[in-house]
Amino acid sequence: MLSLRAINQFYGSQHTLWNVDLDLPQGLCTGVVGLPGMGKTTLMNCITGALPVESGTIVWHEAGASPCNLLSMVAEQRSRLGIGYVPQDRRIFSQLTVEENLHIAMRATGMTDATAKFEVYDLFPLLYTLRKTRANGLLPDDQYQLALANALITRPRVLILDEPMHGAxxxxxxxxxxLLVRLSREWGMTVLLAEQQLSFIRRFADRFCMLYCGRNVAQGHVNALDDGLIAHWMSRDARR
Incomplete structure (x- = not known):
């Protein structure tokens, strides 16, 4: 579905991503792991178009269509192509109700099919009960469900989550x-999440990518994310 090759990114003069390669197969969940400050969120933002890429390619593959390099598209175009994103800060409209949030998410991508809303309520039945409640009146976990619902109502082909377990x-x-297992196995959705809770990645992801100082130092099937690899790259003292 998505292939990243030799991605380099800079914040000013600071080189933050170094020749990152990553494949995101359709219908699989990939977890990006690493200590804070290693480039996980930067990588997410490069894929969504929120940050510019200095060099490399991000190619979108879809059956029956020619490969497309996303670097020629702005963030809005990537969203319309089928990339859904839930950032760590959720970005919901706190003064609007659950249902109003969902309507805005649909209109932002030009959707008019009301059945998408009922699909989301099927995934998040509690949100249906709370549909007339303002977002700022929801519990933190329910606010994250709303952020997820906003992303899923557009029926993305790729869902990107940044630290979904933060505070959960x-x-x-x-x-x-x-939910992630259902989305990948039943809906065929490709999922990419940045996450520090390794137990969550080991249990629910299919594949992993490990970043260290902006470099992809390991990747593969999640079974390869063993204690030795974690100790080598994710202990603050291991690489000194």
């Missing part, structure tokens, strides 16, 4: 993990 409780972790 154990019970919500189970619900989120089961």
């Amino acid at each position: 409780g154990h019970s919500y972790a189970q619900k989120l993990g089961q």
Whole structure:
């Protein structure tokens, strides 16, 4: 679905991503892991178009169509192509109701099919109960569900989540993990998430990509994300 090759990115004179290669196969969940400050969020923002890429390619592959380099598209065009994004800060409209948030998300991509809203309510039945509630009146976990619903109502082909477990409780972790499995296996959705909770990645992801100082130092099937690899690259003292 997506192939990244030799991605380099800079913040001013600071080189933040170094020749990152990554494949995101259709219908699989890939977890990007690494200590804070290693480039996980930067990588997400490069894919969505929120940050410019200095060099490299991000190619969108779709059956029956020619490959397309996303670097020629702005963020809005990538969203319309089928990339959904839930950032760490959620970016919901706090003064609007759940239902109003969903309507805005649909209109932003030009959607008019009302059945998409009912599909989302099927995924998040609690949001249907709370559909007339303002977003700022929701519990934190429910606000994240709304952010997810805003992204999913556009029926993206690729769903990108930045630190979805940040501040989440154990019970919500189970619900989120089961949702990601359902999206990938039943909907055929490609999922990419940046996450520091390795137990979550090991349980629910199919593949992993490990970043260290902006470099992709390991990737593959999630079973290869073993204790030795983690100790080598994710201990603050291991690489000194």
